[in-house]
Amino acid sequence: MPGIELIRGRSRGAAVAALAVVLSGCGGPPPYPPDLTFPVRDDRLVLRVPTAQPGGTGEPGKLDAELAGLDALGGRTAEPSAVPAVHRQTLDRFLAETFGTPATPTVTGTEAVTTAAAKLGLTPERLTEGGKLYRRHCLQCHGLSGDGRGPTGQWIYPHPRDFRRGAFKFVSAGDGGKPRPADLARTLRDGLKGTAMPAFGLLPEGQRELMAAYAVYLSLRGQTEFLTLAALLAEDDGEGGVDGDPVGFARDRLIVLLRQWERAATTPPGPPPPSVLDDAGKQDEGHLESVRRGYDLFMAKGVTDCATCHEDFGRKATYRYDVWGTVVRPADLTAGGFKGGDRPEDLYHRIRGGIQPAGMPAHPGLTDTQVWDLAHFVRALPYPRELPPAVRGAVYPGK
């Protein structure tokens, strides 16, 4: 895998030599060519997804055609090419000045921008290193600009994440939808179970941190571009806020986004999970009781609505559109293997904060005990023997 990007665009002899260097462990990953620039965005912006239910998941290799079809289904998409050329050039110049190139990544501009970026660890040195590692480990899926359209990307479902939307699923901060550093650390260490996103747990933690920083950088760049293009395209409807000044608009958006990332980074972790073991280290009696209460909550219409989307505990769940305009299915919770981790605290955050980009709502009104009860139930769900008998009968009739 590491050698693939290396080989493209080089002569074979040179590639083999370079590969040997990589495999022998010295030399580090190769830098980007100095004259390489980020591509000008030309794929459709998904501004609103249809409320109608999709018939099934998309087909490999058809992403752009599928997004183009969303308008006919009641969604709203827009072509970046509809932005007047003069605005587009101004915006592209701003993006280049603010974010540099793949070989010389930076987040710069006013002092507010540089200070905020430094606090987030987005310094040119770290981004340059992170970019090289990203090129080796992430680019084939997430793409040069973080558009999720790397060479392997379109053949994978769910598609690799398009970072340019600025939306993340497995977050514990609950503000602006941005992940805390600990969330990204978990995603990179353990991967996302049941998807193509691999676990990078065997790489040194420092390398994972650099790649996470680079993903944040691509997201900042891409979301600034996305929001400004969307506003420029909305001008026709008289609802834009660009006022003939895309650079001022983009700069303001960037500040807002940096603040969201900063707030997520400074959010303290959630409450520690209650102990489920008794003094002798055996599973507590109270735990089964908690699982049973969790089951009741799961089924309680109007209180949680879990069972509405996760029909028959997810076995019969129906497809829906996510914020990227691709198709997602409420998890089959009897199958186990949660994307965002199966520690009680992972499930606590999934339930408390929801999975916003996938349409799973937050549950701010539940007490902590109720959220833990739900987490305990969901964790026990794949294992019939861990369920209290009455609940087992309801989930696994006949067992």
Ligand code: HEC
């Ligand atoms: C083989 C393809 C593949 C590779 C390689 C890959 N990813 Fe992913 N990644 C995915 C897929 C697929 C998803 C989306 C899964 C989903 O949404 O269900 C994803 C999602 C993510 C997310 C979003 C998590 C969230 O909370 O929403 C981040 C961040 C991420 N990847 C970072 C990386 C980084 C950094 C690397 C390199 C170290 C990397 N990925 C390598 C396929 C890949």
Ligand code: HEC
């Ligand atoms: C409006 C629909 C909806 C409702 C209501 C809903 N979910 Fe979900 N849920 C989803 C979708 C969609 C996914 C899949 C997200 C993905 O794979 O990207 C999901 C995924 C999950 C996951 C898997 C997380 C992971 O890491 O893979 C768990 C656990 C979960 N839901 C629990 C619940 C619980 C508990 C409730 C009630 C408190 C609930 N859900 C209510 C739509 C919903």
